[in-house]
Amino acid sequence: MPLLEVNNIDVSYGDVQVIFDLSLKVEKGEVVSIIGGNGAGKSTLLRTISGLMSTSTGSISFADQPIHNHTPEDIVTCGIIHVPEGRRLFPLMSVKDNLIVGAYNKRAKKDTLLTLKKVYELLPRLQERESQIAMTLSGGEQQMVAIGRGLMAQPHLLMLDEPSLGLAPILIKDIFETVRKIADQGTTVLMVEQDVKHSLSLSDRGYVLEHGRVVMEGKAVDLIDDPHVKEAYLGI
Amino acid sequence: MLYIIEDSINGILMGSIYGLTAMGLTIIFGVLKVVNFAHGSMLMVGMYLAYWTVTLSGIHPYLAIVLVAPAMFFFGYYLQNIVIKPIFIAEKNVREPLTVIIVTTGIWYILDNMTLLIFGPQYRSLSDNPLSGQMLEIGQMFISVPKLYGCITALITALGIYWFFQKTDMGRAIRATSMDREAASLMGINQYKIYNVAFGIGAATAGIAAVTLVPFYNIFPTVGVLFDIKGFIIVVLGGLGSIGGALVGGIIIGLIESVGPQFMTATWTEAIVYGLFLVVLFVKPSGLFGQKHDW
Numbered sequence: 001m002p003l004l005e006v007n008n009i010d011v012s013y014g015d016v017q018v019i020f021d022l023s024l025k026v027e028k029g030e031v032v033s034i035i036g037g038n039g040a041g042k043s044t045l046l047r048t049i050s051g052l053m054s055t056s057t058g059s060i061s062f063a064d065q066p067i068h069n070h071t072p073e074d075i076v077t078c079g080i081i082h083v084p085e086g087r088r089l090f091p092l093m094s095v096k097d098n099l100i101v102g103a104y105n106k107r108a109k110k111d112t113l114l115t116l117k118k119v120y121e122l123l124p125r126l127q128e129r130e131s132q133i134a135m136t137l138s139g140g141e142q143q144m145v146a147i148g149r150g151l152m153a154q155p156h157l158l159m160l161d162e163p164s165l166g167l168a169p170i171l172i173k174d175i176f177e178t179v180r181k182i183a184d185q186g187t188t189v190l191m192v193e194q195d196v197k198h199s200l201s202l203s204d205r206g207y208v209l210e211h212g213r214v215v216m217e218g219k220a221v222d223l224i225d226d227p228h229v230k231e232a233y234l235g236i
Numbered sequence: 237m238l239y240i241i242e243d244s245i246n247g248i249l250m251g252s253i254y255g256l257t258a259m260g261l262t263i264i265f266g267v268l269k270v271v272n273f274a275h276g277s278m279l280m281v282g283m284y285l286a287y288w289t290v291t292l293s294g295i296h297p298y299l300a301i302v303l304v305a306p307a308m309f310f311f312g313y314y315l316q317n318i319v320i321k322p323i324f325i326a327e328k329n330v331r332e333p334l335t336v337i338i339v340t341t342g343i344w345y346i347l348d349n350m351t352l353l354i355f356g357p358q359y360r361s362l363s364d365n366p367l368s369g370q371m372l373e374i375g376q377m378f379i380s381v382p383k384l385y386g387c388i389t390a391l392i393t394a395l396g397i398y399w400f401f402q403k404t405d406m407g408r409a410i411r412a413t414s415m416d417r418e419a420a421s422l423m424g425i426n427q428y429k430i431y432n433v434a435f436g437i438g439a440a441t442a443g444i445a446a447v448t449l450v451p452f453y454n455i456f457p458t459v460g461v462l463f464d465i466k467g468f469i470i471v472v473l474g475g476l477g478s479i480g481g482a483l484v485g486g487i488i489i490g491l492i493e494s495v496g497p498q499f500m501t502a503t504w505t506e507a508i509v510y511g512l513f514l515v516v517l518f519v520k521p522s523g524l525f526g527q528k529h530d531w
Contacts, residue, residue, distance in 0.1 A: 050422060076424030088419035090412045092527060101412045104405065105424030153424060 003028040003188055009058030011048050018044050019212040031189045033199040036209035042192040043085050046159050050082035051075040076105045079156030087146040091135035095145055098134050102152030119148045140171035160191045176202055196233040200224050242377040243494045249383035251490020255483035256390035256445040258467040260438030266477030267414045267434035273340040276460025277347035278439050282308050282446030283455045297365050297451045304443040312439025317432045351457040359454040367451040386448035393444050394483050410434055469513050475526025
């Protein structure tokens with residue numbers, strides 16, 4: 001039984017349909033990458049899973065419970081945490097307060113301090129910066145805070161939307177290493193990325209999205225070697 | 237010279253009470269991004285509540301806070317939950333929904349006119365309360381005791397709210413929502429519940445301000461209008477969303493109003509207030525303490 005199951009969903013912004021009959025599965029413990037160009041509907045897919053947008057048809061279920069009619073808050077309580085594109089930190093709050101807000105949901109709140117310790121162990125840089133205002137951090141540090149804030153909610157499934165966006169190559173490596181560590185600790189990860197090479201090399205499986213449809217899916221190692229992926233996304 | 241010091245002190249005291257009346261306005265704007273035109277009316281409701289509590293029970297006017305502040309919290313909480321929330325939900329994709337402002341204007345008219353209907357247009361005051369007309373004599377200067385109490389209450393309230401926003405989970409959730417609604421939802425924060433609480437806190441501070449005003453101020457159905465306009469100026473001067481800014485903005489207005497008449501006709505002070513308001517808008521539109529942050 002897959003942890004997350006998306007069945008034949010259609011999603012539109014007003015009259016403009018962006019996702020067409022899309023299905024996807026994530027098994028417990030997997031790292032799954034969704035790759036695709038700009039406007040392929042990757043972020044919209046994550047926004048739909050986390051309840052910010054609603055499906056017009058189809059269903060989404062998480063741990064066998066239908067969630068496509070839940071509010072974003074209820075979905076967080078179920079254990080799906082979405083780290084949004086562009087980090088979206090609370091700019092005028094300290095790093096520590098940003099992290100604590102991450103543990104707002106009922107399930108995570110009682111363990112706030114314990115989880116905070118774990119997050120600091122995983123991302124020691126954040127402890128050094130804990131009283132700094134989030135707005136003043138560098139891009140890489142902000143992304144670390146965003147991921148840390150997601151972890152504070154004790155996710156069963158962590159969804160990352162372009163964690164490498166706008167970062168220097170050396171920081172991108174850091175971010176992906178962190179993602180790998182999170183996955184190794186047992187959290188299931190669903191990741192949207194434009195950096196296809198890095199994201200596929202740490203994933204178990206991948207989906208390729210084009211124009212709101214899944215055009216290819218398979219093991220990450222197979223996708224990297226696929227001629228279409230190579231040509232369209234890796235530029236080889 | 238002595239007059240100027242005396243007037244300055246009384247101006248600061250009265251000004252901090254102005255700041256207290258505007259504090260709720262700035263909190264509600266900071267979180268909901270909506271100018272609450274019914275704020276003066278909520279202050280008026282608080283004043284009637286305080287007036288009747290003190291008149292009927294005969295307790296010290298400041299003890300009324302124990303009843304008025306929680307009662308106003310629930311009033312604000314349910315006003316937002318029942319009347320304003322449905323409009324927020326209907327206008328979900330609008331960043332600063334104008335219709336909500338129109339609804340708060342409606343609430344203002346309804347509250348003022350219902351009060352007029354129930355209690356009549358006459359001015360009421362707590363004439364024989366232990367604070368009325370009390371003066372503190374320092375040398376040759378006279379300081380108004382009820383205003384001194386009001387100033388202390390304003391400071392305690394501001395510190396209390398500041399502490400609440402910084403140190404409690406609910407306070408952090410409110411700040412998070414005020415900075416990024418969508419990111420806050422992704423953290424499991426129900427924004428409508430946060431709006432209820434923020435509106436409740438705004439109404440409760442209006443209630444506290446009402447209690448500080450009742451010992452020395454007349455109570456009548458349209459009393460809120462005076463504080464409404466002052467409140468808007470104070471909040472814009474201090475910076476929308478800033479609690480300390482509301483206090484400082486209030487004190488500036490209070491000082492101009494009380495020291496000004498030493499040098500000019502009293503009616504001119506109003507012109508100075510509005511002139512300063514315009515200058516601040518031209519030079520620093522985010523207000524003296526406003527964060528230059530895209531709401």
